[in-house]
Amino acid sequence: MNDTRDFTVAERIRAKFDDLTRAERQLANTIRKNYPASGLGSITAIAETSDVSTPTVVRMAKKLGFKGFPELQAALRSEVEATLSNPIAKHNRWAESAPDTHILNRFADAVMDNMRQTLRQIDPQEFDAVVKLLADKDRSIHVVGGRLSRSLADYFFTHMQVIRDHLTLVASNSNTWPHYVLNMREGDVLVVFDVRRYERDILRLAEMAKSKGVTLILFTDQWGSPAAKHATHSFHCRIEAPSAWDSSVVTLSILETVISAVQTENWDETQDRMKDLEDLFDTTKLFKKFI
Amino acid sequence: MNDTRDFTVAERIRAKFDDLTRAERQLANTIRKNYPASGLGSITAIAETSDVSTPTVVRMAKKLGFKGFPELQAALRSEVEATLSNPIAKHNRWAESAPDTHILNRFADAVMDNMRQTLRQIDPQEFDAVVKLLADKDRSIHVVGGRLSRSLADYFFTHMQVIRDHLTLVASNSNTWPHYVLNMREGDVLVVFDVRRYERDILRLAEMAKSKGVTLILFTDQWGSPAAKHATHSFHCRIEAPSAWDSSVVTLSILETVISAVQTENWDETQDRMKDLEDLFDTTKLFKKFI
DNA sequence: TTCTTTTAGAAATATTTGTTTCAGAAATGT
DNA sequence: ACATTTCTGAAACAAATATTTCTAAAAGAA
Secondary structure (H helix, E strand, O other): OOOOOOOOHHHHHHHHHHHOOHHHHHHHHHHHHOOOHHHOOOHHHHHHHHOOOHHHHHHHHHHOOOOOHHHHHHHHHHHHHHHHHOOOOOOOOOOOOOOOOOHHHHHHHHHHHHHHHHHHOOOHHHHHHHHHHHHOOOOOEEEEEOOOOHHHHHHHHHHHHHHOOOEEEOOOOHHHHHHHHHOOOOOOEEEEEOOOOOOHHHHHHHHHHHHOOOEEEEEEEOOOOHHHHHOOEEEEEOOOOOOOOOOOHHHHHHHHHHHHHHHHHOHHHHHHHHHHHHHHHHHHHHHHHOO | OOOOOOOOHHHHHHHHHHHOOHHHHHHHHHHHHOOOHHHOOOHHHHHHHHOOOHHHHHHHHHHOOOOOHHHHHHHHHHHHHHHHOOOOOOOOOOOOOOOOOOHHHHHHHHHHHHHHHHHHOOOHHHHHHHHHHHHOOOOOEEEEEOOOOHHHHHHHHHHHHHHOOOEEEOOOOHHHHHHHHHOOOOOOEEEEEOOOOOOHHHHHHHHHHHHOOOEEEEEEEOOOOHHHHHOOEEEEEOOOOOOOOOOOHHHHHHHHHHHHHHHHHOHHHHHHHHHHHHHHHHHHHHHHHOO
């Protein structure tokens, strides 16, 4: 019938993942975590690591087409054996079943390189200074992005909203920007995203903001937006990729790191705001029921 | 004193080999035979393979300095784990002048871990299939995201716009979604972004789309959105981070890889569209000069 | 809401694994 | 050849591991 005898445990997990329950997925993820070695202990051990009960393990083993846990484990053992006896180290590829030349592997390599290079040249003190600025509740924060970096600005805004108030996302239409500048005060912070091709309007906005005594934080690429001249702090993220476009992965990573650090700085307040937000979402859901 | 705790099982066998008896050597050689996988079964199994009795196994384990067989086996397991754990650049420190504990380094570690694990469980064939779907000009593509994954949907949309037409970004307000479903036709593709907490409305949209014969591509997290049940293809991206929020870095990375692959598939058309776009931007700029 | 279905772990049970004991076999020395 | 020592596995025992059953809790449907 549907003889699954030839599939690896990992493949079976992937195939059946959508049919697994919450606890089973938790377990599946633990097994995947450092596969396949993680599944070699006793059923008790693996259940404890995954924070599920042993019956859950048995149930999942059966869902995956095994007769019981020992059979699943035997499968894992023979996979280990096969892997270890294969001298061609297939352990140094991102997507193991794709060739080195597959875009999945090439892209991951590029991202990795970008990460390394970017982080090596970030000054932790400057990073800390930026975090301090963004955590300062007495300063209003304004966020703006260009055509391609718009999504990053958006992402940053959405997350920062939970952490603090006095936050403005500057609309994308540059015609309206002067209005936003009107509302900027000395000591405020303007977070600018600008990667090539750099936008002239952003440079102008930076100039205007600077002249009002606003502190500029800039996220840009390795070549540097012209706005860098006016920026107090700037992060130059590597954006090379095997693609016709640039990669925003590293920029997003730094951005998330900043968000995480700011959140830690303001933890008490953030916690309250998160709770309020949860409540609000619940209310909304309830409200919707009656529509 | 004679703390043998740091030696591998193989080393211990070699060191003590001369003190072993006939039956024990027989056993030792079986273990060496295809080390270390051979020792991962039950004591019964290994005794049988070696044609010795189980007490012999226990005695040898003790001679080698273990408390009993399970302890020996645990040692073997951790050796396997060490051998198999993927050594892709487990890199000393990202930001060299910051301590290991600095959030810059911790975050980067987490991101790279996520990358590794996510890519390991992506099926390249599934990836290729997704690329093919998205490159197919006869299918319209619809893109939708939840509250937090909205920016990703946005990013994807912006870039895909350059590559092809018949592209719709579904508005964030879920009240309007039925209208979008009206425009979906059999064979169309719906790209869904949904990470926890999963949104009920997205599940509904997925159901509606599915019932109209639309192919679903889902980007979700390691726990899996409930919409996965309806998805033809889904990418489970690891999103753990040392933060109160989840990290979208890996999702973005996979997304960019997809974009890059689709772009390669459609290179001729893409090139033309890029050129047209450039021209349009120039025109806009020129136009502005006269305002 | 209230009812039904699904899910998940505690507890009981069955099964297997690992250890100890012990007596006979093999090896070694005299 | 005989005595002594060492080695080995059968069998009894102890200790886990694995499975099943069952109920409370959670999720979903009406």
